[in-house]
Amino acid sequence: MRHTITLFVENKFGVLSRVSGLFSGRGYNIESLSVGETIDPKYAQMTIVTSGDDLIIEQINKQLNKLIDVIKVTDVTEFEHVEREMILIKITPKPEKKAEVLNLAGIFRGRIIDSSENTYTIEITGDEKKIEAFIGLMKPIGIKELVRTGKVAILREGIKK
Amino acid sequence: MKITGAEILIESLKKEGVKYIFGYPGGVVLNIFDMLYEEKDINLILTRHEQGAVHAADGYARASGKPGVVLVTSGPGATNTVTGIATAAMDSIPLVVITGQVPTMLIGNDAFQEADIVGITRPCTKHNYLVKDVNELARTIKEAFIIATSGRPGPVLIDLPKDVTVGKAEFVWPEKLDIEGYKPKYEGNKWMISQAAGMIEKSKKAVIVAGGGVVISAAHKELKELAEMAQIPVTTTLMGIGCFPETHKLSLGMPGMHGTYYANKAIQEADLLIALGMRFDDRVTGKVDAFAPNASIIHVDIDPTSIRKNVRVDVPIVGDVKKVLSVLNKVLKTESKGQWTQVRKAWLNQVEQWKKERPLSYTKSDQVIKPQFVVEKIYELTRGDAIITTEVGQNQMWAAQFYKYDKPRTFISSGGLGTMGFGFPAAIGAQFAFPDKLVIDIAGDGSIQMNIQELATAVLNKLPVKVAILNNGFLGMVRQWQELFFGERYSHTQLDIVPDFVKVAESYQAAGLRATKPSEVEPVLKEGLFKIKKPVFMDFQVDWTEKVFPMVPAGAPIDHMLFDEPREEKQKKLKVVK
Ligand SMILES: Cc1ncc(C[n+]2csc(CCOP(=O)(O)OP(=O)(O)O)c2C)c(N)n1
Numbered sequence: 001m002r003h004t005i006t007l008f009v010e011n012k013f014g015v016l017s018r019v020s021g022l023f024s025g026r027g028y029n030i031e032s033l034s035v036g037e038t039i040d041p042k043y044a045q046m047t048i049v050t051s052g053d054d055l056i057i058e059q060i061n062k063q064l065n066k067l068i069d070v071i072k073v074t075d076v077t078e079f080e081h082v083e084r085e086m087i088l089i090k091i092t093p094k095p096e097k098k099a100e101v102l103n104l105a106g107i108f109r110g111r112i113i114d115s116s117e118n119t120y121t122i123e124i125t126g127d128e129k130k131i132e133a134f135i136g137l138m139k140p141i142g143i144k145e146l147v148r149t150g151k152v153a154i155l156r157e158g159i160k161k
Numbered sequence: 162m163k164i165t166g167a168e169i170l171i172e173s174l175k176k177e178g179v180k181y182i183f184g185y186p187g188g189v190v191l192n193i194f195d196m197l198y199e200e201k202d203i204n205l206i207l208t209r210h211e212q213g214a215v216h217a218a219d220g221y222a223r224a225s226g227k228p229g230v231v232l233v234t235s236g237p238g239a240t241n242t243v244t245g246i247a248t249a250a251m252d253s254i255p256l257v258v259i260t261g262q263v264p265t266m267l268i269g270n271d272a273f274q275e276a277d278i279v280g281i282t283r284p285c286t287k288h289n290y291l292v293k294d295v296n297e298l299a300r301t302i303k304e305a306f307i308i309a310t311s312g313r314p315g316p317v318l319i320d321l322p323k324d325v326t327v328g329k330a331e332f333v334w335p336e337k338l339d340i341e342g343y344k345p346k347y348e349g350n351k352w353m354i355s356q357a358a359g360m361i362e363k364s365k366k367a368v369i370v371a372g373g374g375v376v377i378s379a380a381h382k383e384l385k386e387l388a389e390m391a392q393i394p395v396t397t398t399l400m401g402i403g404c405f406p407e408t409h410k411l412s413l414g415m416p417g418m419h420g421t422y423y424a425n426k427a428i429q430e431a432d433l434l435i436a437l438g439m440r441f442d443d444r445v446t447g448k449v450d451a452f453a454p455n456a457s458i459i460h461v462d463i464d465p466t467s468i469r470k471n472v473r474v475d476v477p478i479v480g481d482v483k484k485v486l487s488v489l490n491k492v493l494k495t496e497s498k499g500q501w502t503q504v505r506k507a508w509l510n511q512v513e514q515w516k517k518e519r520p521l522s523y524t525k526s527d528q529v530i531k532p533q534f535v536v537e538k539i540y541e542l543t544r545g546d547a548i549i550t551t552e553v554g555q556n557q558m559w560a561a562q563f564y565k566y567d568k569p570r571t572f573i574s575s576g577g578l579g580t581m582g583f584g585f586p587a588a589i590g591a592q593f594a595f596p597d598k599l600v601i602d603i604a605g606d607g608s609i610q611m612n613i614q615e616l617a618t619a620v621l622n623k624l625p626v627k628v629a630i631l632n633n634g635f636l637g638m639v640r641q642w643q644e645l646f647f648g649e650r651y652s653h654t655q656l657d658i659v660p661d662f663v664k665v666a667e668s669y670q671a672a673g674l675r676a677t678k679p680s681e682v683e684p685v686l687k688e689g690l691f692k693i694k695k696p697v698f699m700d701f702q703v704d705w706t707e708k709v710f711p712m713v714p715a716g717a718p719i720d721h722m723l724f725d726e727p728r729e730e731k732q733k734k735l736k737v738v739k
Contacts, residue, residue, distance in 0.1 A: 010342065014291070018283060025284045055469060062466040068288045068308060071342040 002031070002051045004083060004153045007064060008072040011037055011044040015069045019046065022067065028052060028060055032085075032150030043071070047152045080156045086125045089138060090145040092118050097141050108134050119144060166295040166326035167193045170259070173302040174203060176334050179230050181206055181221065181593055183214035187234020188274060189261035189323040206593070206622065209614035211238050213586040215245020216612065219254050220587025223573045224548055225594035226379070228255040228309050235261045236274030239320075240281065244580060247285040249316040251577025252400060253373060255309040256316035257302075258286075264324040265293055279320050287315030295328040303335050312345025313464040314377060345463060349480030349488065357435075357459045357476045358492040364433035364457075366508045367393045370416060370445070373400030373576070374438015374462060374482050376569045381405065383486035384437065391493060392505040394512050396424035398439050400576045403566035408545075413512070414521070417445040418713045419558045423515035425711075425719040430511070431456045438462060438482045441471040442577070451718035461485045521562050523707070523725060530679050532556070532631040532703040535686075536563035539601060539629060542686050547599040548573065548591050552584040552608030554638035556631045558709040560603040582611025585628060589615055592624040599627070599690060606632040606659050609698075616669035619696040626696050627689055633705035634659055641708045645723070666698035675700040 009015050016035060023030045031049040038045050050060060057075070064073045076083075093101045098120075105112060105122050108130065114121035124134050128151070135146065164172070170193060174182070182205045186194045197205045208214040211233045218229025229249075233242055239260040249256045263272040279291045288308050290301050298321075305317040361367060375384055375397075381404045388395050388411050395405040396413040405412055413424035428434060434456040439445070446452040449471055459476040460468050468477045478485055523533040536559045539547075545565055550573040551557040557574055566572045573591060575583040588602040602609075609630055619626045631637075636654040643651050663673030672693045676685040682701065689697040711722040 014279065014283075017280070021283055059466060059470060066464070066466055068340065068343045 001053070001057070002049065003057050003060075003075055003077040004081070004151060005048045005050065005061065005064065006074045006076055006153055007046040007048065007070055008038070009044050009046060010069040010071065011042055012069060015044070018067050018069060019048070019064065022063055023050070026059075026063065028056065032148075034150040034152055047150070049151050074155070076153045076155055081153050082156060083127050083151050083153045084125055085128065085131055085149055085151045086123065087131055087135070087146060087148045088113070088121060088123055089135070089143060090119055090121045091138055092142040092144045093120070094142075101138070101141060104134070104137055110134070162331070163329040164332055165192070166298050166321070166328050166330070167196050169295070169298045169330065169332050170302065170321070170326065171196050171200065171203065172332055173299050173334065174230065177228075177302070177306050179203055182230045182232050183208055183218045183221075183590070184232035185211050185214055185234065185238055187238045187261065189235045189263060190232065190326075192326055193232065193261070205232070206618065208586065208618050210612060211241035212245050212582065213612050213615045213618065215242045215256070215258065216248065216580075216583050216586035217590035217593070217615070217618070218256055219245060219249045219583075220550060220573055220590030221594050222249075222254050222256060222590070223587065224570055224591035226570065227594075228257055228306060229590065231256065231258040233258075233260055234274070235263055235278075236276045239276050239278040243281060243285065246282055246316045246318065248575050248578045248580040248583060250285045250287065252575065253314050253377060254316065255314035257305050257309050258316060258318045260318060260320050261326075262291070262320045262322040265322045266324070268322065278318065282318050285316075286318050289318040289320070291320045291322075292325050293322070295325050295330040298325065298330070299332060299334055300338070303338050304340055307338060307340065308343060312343075313374075346465075346479050347463070347481040347484050349461065349478040349485035351488070353476055353478045354485060354488050355492055357478065358489055358496065360433055360457055360459060360476060361391055361393075361435070361493060362496065365504060366431045367391070367433040367435060367505075368413070368427045368431040368456075369393050369395040369435045369437060370398065370428065370439055371395055371401040371404050371437045372398045372439025375401055375404040376438075378438065378463070378481050378483040379569070380437070380483035380486050381569050383483055383490060385409075386490050387486055387493070390490065390497065390501065392501040392509065393435065394427055394509065396420070396427065398442070398445055398576075399561060399574060401439060402561060402572040403569045406567040407565040408567055415561055417442075417719060418447065418715075419562065419709050419711065420445075420713075420719070421521060422519035422711055422722060423512060425713070425722065426515045427512055428453050428456070429718070429720045434458045436460045436462075437486070440464075440467040443471075446471060447713045447717055447719035447721075519711075519724065523710075526704065527679050529704040530676060530682055530701055532633070532701070532707055533559050533563045534679065535629060535631060535682055535701050535703065536560055536603060538682050538686055539603070539690075540564040542683070542690060543599060543601075547571070547601050548588075548595065550574065550584040550588040550591060550600065550602045552602070552604045553579045553581045554605045554608060554636065555633075555641065555707070555709050556603050556605040556608065556637070558638075559631070562709075581605075581608040585609060585626070586612050586615045586618075588626045588628070589619050589622075589624055592619075592626050593622075596624075601627045601629060601690070604628050604630045605637055606630055606634065606662075607636045607656060609662075610660070613665065616666065616671055616696060620670050624696060625694050627699065628697065629686075629699045630662055630701060631703050632659065632662070632700050633703050633707070635705055637705070638709070640705075644708065645712070646714070662698045662700040666696070671696040671698065673698045673700065675702070677702045
């Protein structure tokens, strides 16, 4: 099963490689990983999407906890939480499809952040379902390039851990 | 007053009570070595190879329970420590390894003797540091010692760029320190412990499997109390050897691949398995799905990742074995009414039967020296009052099987990594910890050649370390597998040239002795162990056809054991495939 795990870590050099090295060294999957500083620049927050059976996920959580630079591990999958990912997608529609692209971008609350004669670059933010749906719709129209941030996740307020 | 990083390092090590550093000099650590030139409180022990230095520090730590300290130069000095560090990591041994590094300005430039040792050792240290600011140095050293020695111990590496050791700062030693992301849990969960007690009371056929964690937490008394009170037989893993007396009636010896028949049988038939400070290594479990098929499992370990990593567990208890056992024993004591002897009677009878059925044995001979005979003799002559280290291979297994260990920290062996070349430098380290004890490395002729240069270290430091080489002219354990599973095709396991170990020893100003017949074994041992007061190589030319039994083939359930066929006395002709 897929799990989203957030890590509160020391904001030091080498922490990212400790975390990613743990996954590669022990043969765990890593589907996406994002890192950023927290309000306190001493710490950073990571969000990792991984998959495995229950025993593997338990090991991943424990192994992450064991890293000295990792202060807190939360497997948010087990709690009510919000996940978001952002993508930037460059579309090359045929002229007769341009209106459809703009229309769909609107429905998905995307933003056109760049356009040229033949391309639109659209920013979309959302959970996995929404992102996948949008990519699915754009595929037949023509995707030139796609970049994604990987997921970030946060617990809903009032959720006890 | 501001002092240099090198001075801060030495002062910090003194604060930690360090007496010995095992090390080797080089360019970027020259200024640290210069500090040690006239240093009185700390001795730098110059080994002849950095790997030897780490194993020596490791042997010191295993024998004494105190952290071992290593100091080497950057680049090749640092990379030479890797095998030693990985060896310590696998067996949870506290080490602080200090490596020199090129100046911070040059890091990343492929400078002369630059190696990214922090990157290289990340997966085989408990934690590691690159110190970039001399003001951080004292705190980092303190952290390193805390991390190395607490929780599940392990090696910690500190990489020190040249400019950091030259730079100056105030020396501020933090007496206490909080490491935010590091909170080992010592106390076991009370409710879980009471569950465990309940299961012990209900069980008829319980067995304890005790590992290295019992040695580390010094829980041998608590273990004995539990075993005797609840009448539970105890098997000790390779790392746990000595934490329960092997001369005790309830002792089953070692389990697993080369474990005793009765230990493996007991595990497979048990209705309750109490795993203490052990991690269900594949050499212990054999085929994991078929391991202890009828047993509920209680697992006590200080490292949460050890629990449910390899086997299912019914009662997981994260905590220090000593603390957990003292609570558990208390609970059991209040609830027990002297019923145990009755409850366990049938089970202990069964265990006795297994012991009688197939004791550890070998075919004796008065023509050729049997390696097992040498180990038995060592036990007999020392009466078990020695620290035994081992190399890796058959020598290691025979040392585990045919000597009876009654005290913790008297059997020192590379369990997890299985590092050939470990035993001799480890014996040197152990001898530093206990100068007056008899320290014996039981070795193979292959392994001893991997760190043979440390003879110089032993001689120079007047350490009377004894090495009993079970010389079979082969990489014996590999040869054994080739004989059993590869149709006797001895591909590259015959050591065509084995040096004359007597001469090697003498050339280093140590003593050398040789036995080629069974009748010479005892005289050589008496002379080597008790008369000669310097390092000794004892070359026992043993029957090369001997194999370690019982043996569970890799991947088989642990009760599928191979045994030695009773053989006629005949030295097979060497069959060598070139
Ligand atoms: C550094 C290292 N290289 C290779 C091995 C694989 N290996 C395990 S046992 C063994 C043979 C050891 O031979 P020897 O030291 O002569 O001991 P014996 O088995 O003959 O007692 C080898 C090569 C190892 N354990 N360690």
